[in-house]
Amino acid sequence: MIFMLQINKNYALGDGEGDMRIAQNLYVVLHESGNQNDVYDNQAVVHEVQYMRNHYNSAYSTFFVGGGGQVFQIGEPGYVAWACLGGNPYSPVQIELARTADAGIFKKDYAAYIELARTYAQKYGIPLTLDAGGAGTAGIKSHQWITNNYGGDHVDPYAYLASHGITKQQLAYDLMHGLTVVDPITICNVVQAYSPNGGALTMYHANGQAFDNTPLISQTKWVSNGIVPDKFGRPMFLVGKDSYLPQRSTTLNQIVEINQKYGKCATAVTANGKVISGLGNKFKAQSRWKTADKLFNIKDVGWCYQVSNIEFIPIKYQVGSGFKG
Numbered sequence: 001m002i003f004m005l006q007i008n009k010n011y012a013l014g015d016g017e018g019d020m021r022i023a024q025n026l027y028v029v030l031h032e033s034g035n036q037n038d039v040y041d042n043q044a045v046v047h048e049v050q051y052m053r054n055h056y057n058s059a060y061s062t063f064f065v066g067g068g069g070q071v072f073q074i075g076e077p078g079y080v081a082w083a084c085l086g087g088n089p090y091s092p093v094q095i096e097l098a099r100t101a102d103a104g105i106f107k108k109d110y111a112a113y114i115e116l117a118r119t120y121a122q123k124y125g126i127p128l129t130l131d132a133g134g135a136g137t138a139g140i141k142s143h144q145w146i147t148n149n150y151g152g153d154h155v156d157p158y159a160y161l162a163s164h165g166i167t168k169q170q171l172a173y174d175l176m177h178g179l180t181v182v183d184p185i186t187i188c189n190v191v192q193a194y195s196p197n198g199g200a201l202t203m204y205h206a207n208g209q210a211f212d213n214t215p216l217i218s219q220t221k222w223v224s225n226g227i228v229p230d231k232f233g234r235p236m237f238l239v240g241k242d243s244y245l246p247q248r249s250t251t252l253n254q255i256v257e258i259n260q261k262y263g264k265c266a267t268a269v270t271a272n273g274k275v276i277s278g279l280g281n282k283f284k285a286q287s288r289w290k291t292a293d294k295l296f297n298i299k300d301v302g303w304c305y306q307v308s309n310i311e312f313i314p315i316k317y318q319v320g321s322g323f324k325g
């Protein structure tokens with residue numbers, strides 16, 4: 001599975017709400033809601049998030065995951081949240097998980113939970129270890145570990161994870177290695193969001209409008225099913241229904257990487273659409289070529305990247321074209 005991380009900020013705390021203190025970057029804390037009423041409620045995560053939003057003065061976390069891998073933001077990442085008492089000042093991110101009895105929903109929730117923890121641990125320079133060491137040892141921590149080291153009585157999330165067959169050892173392994181299983185059919189078409197300065201990235205609708213409330217986190221990976229130009233001719237990866245990720249917002253900014261599904265070589269054409277012969281294996285699979293953030297519509301060939309004064313590569317050869325071989 002290739003995880004697609006989108007964060008719903010419709011219920012996020014606003015200015016002047018929640019703790020204003022910047023947390024020390026020691027822990028990412030893992031929770032689960034502990035609410036058994038959630039297990040047969042398809043909207044459990046939304047209900048949990050609404051409740052938390054309305055009662056943030058008593059307790060809140062940074063994120064809530066549930067409903068089949070949905071991620072909701074409540075507290076601002078990097079700031080103190082109120083979900084683990086004495087551990088709060090050291091935890092820039094705390095993640096809740098809504099319960100479900102549905103194994104399919106759990107699988108997606110768990111993937112989101114893991115990926116979110118890994119993404120933010122890396123963002124804040126926190127090791128991917130689980131419950132390692134004592135108080136002051138940075139890493140990803142269960143609420144149980146926080147309780148053991150800072151007091152309190154919560155011992156989540158292990159019992160709930162165990163109910164879906166996830167042991168502590170499995171959780172530790174998944175946090176360390178991630179859950180991305182490379183699918184040989186789609187590997188050629190995975191693109192990775194990338195922001196050189198770590199700033200927010202966004203996706204666009206087909207009409208050119210930016211998405212609301214779903215800033216992309218740098219380094220998230222997306223399966224692309226096609227490449228289309230926006231109205232300025234800039235290449236956009238089609239990564240979901242009416243969801244376009246600009247190529248300039250990925251690690252392929254101004255780069256053509258020959259889709260390895262071809263196994264051999266891409267063909268280049270001239271500006272007039274004539275196939276260039278005698279190139280040998282120049283444009284071989286996985287080779288990378290400098291290009292501009294612009295596509296050219298070449299007669300009888302279609303949209304192409306320009307990679308030299310005379311050479312154009314049809315978009316189907318680019319990683320993310322959706323070509324499956």
Ligand SMILES: [Zn+2]
Nearest residue numbers: 031143154156
């Ligand atoms: Zn907890």
